[in-house]
Structures are given as structure tokens and as C-alpha cells.
Amino acid sequence: MTWDAPESQMLLFRLGERTLALESQHARGVMVPEQITPLPGVGPVLLGLLAVGGQNVPLIDLGVLLDLPTIEAAHAAPYTAPYTAPYTVAVAEVSGQWFAFPIDEAHSFAAGAVVQAHDRLLAPAAPIGERMAERLNAPAVLSALHNSISRP
Structure with missing residues (x-):
């Protein structure tokens, strides 16, 4: 297979055993949050809110959306009071x-082919820098998050 698609800079990170990539146009940073405010009763995707640059940002568990081991299972949550996260998060922005979402490890930024994911959450694995990674759509x-919290 050849990779003739246009290239983009992407943030490479590890989630469980998988290497994922987030296009730099959506990546806003990687941080260890000082405090997370849980939102009990909103479902398993939304872990709570965290403050980023003076605004409250939803913290989501990608494991739930991608059918991977979840952060709650890995860290014995859910929490019912504000807590300090035992993990690093990546922060993203779309329109x-x-x-934000917890990650196991941030690798680096690297150039890679933009493989179309269409309506899927992940594009097929492609070479990005020196790694094979699935591009996070x-x-x-964001649409899956909206759908998960708008269900009755």
C-alpha cells in the first residue's frame, strides 16, 4: 500500500497498547490537570470537567468510545468529589x-499522511514519523460525546 495522501503534523500518543495521532490543527496541548470536577450521573464517557485557560473543558474517556480499557477501570474511579488526576491528558479543539482525554504517554509531533476516517472515530493505521499510528478523528x-450526553 502506498501513502500518497497529503501530510500533516500530528501529536503522537499512547492509549493502552495503541499508538494514536491527533492532527496538530486540533491539538491544544498535553497537561497534568490540577483538579477534575466529576459530573455524577452523566454516563461513562464524560469523566468530568477540568480547567484549561480559564474555561471548563469536558474530560472524556476515549476508552469507552473506542472500546478499549477505560480510565475508570485503570484508576479505580469514578470519583464523586473534585480530585487530582492520576494521569496526563491531551487537550483538543474542534471549531x-x-x-480533553486521558492518555498513557505523549510521544512527540511527527509528520504523517492524512488518512481519511470519514465518520469513524479512528482512521486505519498509517506511518506517522517512525511509528504506525491510527489517526483520531x-x-x-466530539460528535460522539454530544450524542452520548444527549441520550435520555
Whole structure:
């Protein structure tokens, strides 16, 4: 298979045993949050809110959306009071809407082919820098978050 698609800079990170990539146009940073405010009763995707640059940003568990081991299972949550996260998070933005998600490890930024994910949350693995990584479709993740919290 050849990779003739245009290239983009992407943030490479590890989630469980998988290497994922987030296009730099959506990546806003990687941080260890000082405090997370849980939102009990909103479902398993939304872990709570965290403060980023003076605004509250939803913290989502990608494991739930991607059918991977979840952060709650890995860290014996859910929490019912504000807590300090035992993990690092990546912060993303799509059309002015911000969200964050826990990651196991941030690798680096690297150039790679933009493989179309269409409506899927992940594009097939492709070479990005020196790694094979699945590209996270940030707009689809945001849509899945909206769908998960708008269900009755």
C-alpha cells in the first residue's frame, strides 16, 4: 500500500497498547490537570470537567468510545468529589469546542499522511514519523460525546 495522501503534523500518543495521532490543527496541548470536577450521573464517557485557560473543558474517556480499557477501570474511579488526576491528558479543539482525554504517554509531533476516517472515530493505521499510528478523528469524537450526553 502506498501513502500518497497529503501530510500533516500530528501529536503522537499512547492509549493502552495503541499508538494514536491527533492532527496538530486540533491539538491544544498535553497537561497534568490540577483538579477534575466529576459530573455524577452523566454516563461513562464524560469523566468530568477540568480547567484549561480559564474555561471548563469536558474530560472524556476515549476508552469507552473506542472500546478499549477505560480510565475508570485503570484508576479505580469514578470519583464523586473534585480530585487530582492520576494521569496526563491531551487537550483538543474542534471549531471552538474544546475537550480533553486521558492518555498513557505523549510521544512527540511527527509528520504523517492524512488518512481519511470519514465518520469513524479512528482512521486505519498509517506511518506517522517512525511509528504506525491510527489517526483520531477529532470532529467524530466530539460528535460522539454530544450524542452520548444527549441520550435520555
